[in-house]
Each structure stands twice: as C-alpha cells, then as structure tokens.
Amino acid sequence: QVQLQESGPGLEKPSETLSLTCTVSGGSISGYYWSWIRQPPGKGLEWIGYVYFRGGTSYNPSLKSRVTISVDTSKNQFSLKLTSVTAADTAIYYCARTHGGGSDYWGPGTLVTVSS
Amino acid sequence: QSVLTQPPSASGTPGQRVTISCSGGSSNIGSNYVYWYQQLPGTAPKLLIYRNNQRPSGVPDRFSGSKSGTSASLAISGLRSEDEADYYCAVWDDSLSGLYVFGIGTKVTVL
Numbered sequence: 001q002v003q004l005q006e007s008g009p010g011l012e013k014p015s016e017t018l019s020l021t022c023t024v025s026g027g028s029i030s031g032y033y034w035s036w037i038r039q040p041p042g043k044g045l046e047w048i049g050y051v052y053f054r055g056g057t058s059y060n061p062s063l064k065s066r067v068t069i070s071v072d073t074s075k076n077q078f079s080l081k082l083t084s085v086t087a088a089d090t091a092i093y094y095c096a097r098t099h100g101g102g103s104d105y106w107g108p109g110t111l112v113t114v115s116s
Numbered sequence: 117q118s119v120l121t122q123p124p125s126a127s128g129t130p131g132q133r134v135t136i137s138c139s140g141g142s143s144n145i146g147s148n149y150v151y152w153y154q155q156l157p158g159t160a161p162k163l164l165i166y167r168n169n170q171r172p173s174g175v176p177d178r179f180s181g182s183k184s185g186t187s188a189s190l191a192i193s194g195l196r197s198e199d200e201a202d203y204y205c206a207v208w209d210d211s212l213s214g215l216y217v218f219g220i221g222t223k224v225t226v227l
Binding site for chain 2: 060094109
C-alpha cells in the first residue's frame with residue numbers, strides 16, 4: 001500500500017521560503033506524477049503543481065513565480081519550495097500521487113503557518 | 117472563487133439520494149475528465165470518482181458520477197451518516213497553460 005508523508009517546519013516567517021518534503025513508501029516514485037495541493041484553514045483545495053518522476057514540472061500560474069517542485073528518486077521523495085511567503089500562504093499542505101489525471105494517494109497533510 | 121461552480125451545501129435523510137452538480141466551461145469540463153473527491157472532517161481528501169464515472173477500488177457503488185457537456189454531477193444513493201463530508205469536483209483546465217482546478221466544495225449534511 002502506497003503511503004505518503006509530508007515533513008517540514010510548521011511555522012514560517014513572512015518573506016521567507018517554505019520548504020516541505022514528501023516521502024513515499026510502499027511503492028516506487030517512478031512512473032508517476034507527484035503533486036502538492038494546499039487548503040487554507042476552513043477553505044477549499046488549491047492545486048500548487050506537480051513533478052513527473054523524470055523531473056518535468058507544471059505549476060499553478062498564480063503561484064508559478066514562487067514555486068519549485070523537485071524530485072529525488074534515490075530517496076523516493078519529492079519536495080516543494082515556496083518563496084516570499086505571506087499570511088495568505090498559511091494552509092494545510094498535502095502531497096499526493098497523481099495518476100490518470102486524479103490524485104489517488106494522499107499524505108495526511110501538514111499545517112504551515114506564516115507568522116512573525 | 118473557482119471556474120467550477122458547485123452548490124455550497126446539500127442535505128438528505130438516511131437512505132435518500134443526493135446529487136451534487138459541478139458546472140464549468142469548454143476549456144475544462146467540456147474537454148477533459150472530471151474527478152470527485154470526498155473529504156471527511158479533519159482528514160485528507162480521497163479520490164471518489166475518476167474519469168467522469170469510474171470508481172477506484174473500495175469505493176461503494178452508492179457513489180456515481182456523470183458528465184454532460186460542460187457540467188458534471190455526483191450522486192450518492194442510499195445516503196448514510198458516514199457520507200457527511202465535503203465533496204469537491206476537479207478537472208484539468210486547458211487555458212492558462214494547464215491548471216488543475218477544484219470546485220469550491222459542497223458540504224453534504226445527513227439530517
């Protein structure tokens with residue numbers, strides 16, 4: 001059974017860079033797309049972007065200038081970097097496997113708060 | 117706000133059938149598959165329907181999806197208390213260099 005787990009700081013200061021890692025277990029990272037999705041507290045879901053296991057990426061145009069998603073197949077991990085964060089970036093961040101257009105396996109999510 | 121329009125809420129009594137609509141446009145629902153996700157309180161979303169009307173393994177056949185033109189719908193038949201959750205439609209949008217968009221979500225309440 002594929003499992004995903006997000007990790008990273010739960011608190012970031014405004015203007016700093018948010019960095020999260022998703023570790024995939026129970027299956028290989030190869031052959032799939034891997035996504036980051038976020039959800040502000042009490043609000044809906046927002047797709048951030050994805051990375052293909054070979055390294056190709058696609059990002060939400062509204063975040064594209066601040067986002068980098070990368071993959072490390074040797075560690076079965078992929079990562080998210082979001083620069084110049086503000087309070088509007090406070091959210092639960094989910095990592096997910098994207099297959100056939102939909103995300104079929106999700107991590108439990110990690111809350112990142114942006115505050116000074 | 118989203119390019120996909122969903123009702124914010126829906127409700128029904130146990131055993132009833134509830135339908136949730138998702139309306140989009142030609143660049144999204146009109147030309148791509150629709151996906152539905154269920155998010156139980158305090159948990160990560162779960163893929164409920166993929167490619168308009170396919171159920172992943174383990175999803176009860178009480179859940180069904182359909183699509184017509186630029187609209188899609190999710191039906192829950194035989195409503196159960198454990199179906200109380202937020203439901204999101206999602207689709208790839210061919211405009212803006214590709215974007216995966218979610219609807220605003222519909223809160224289903226079991227009365």
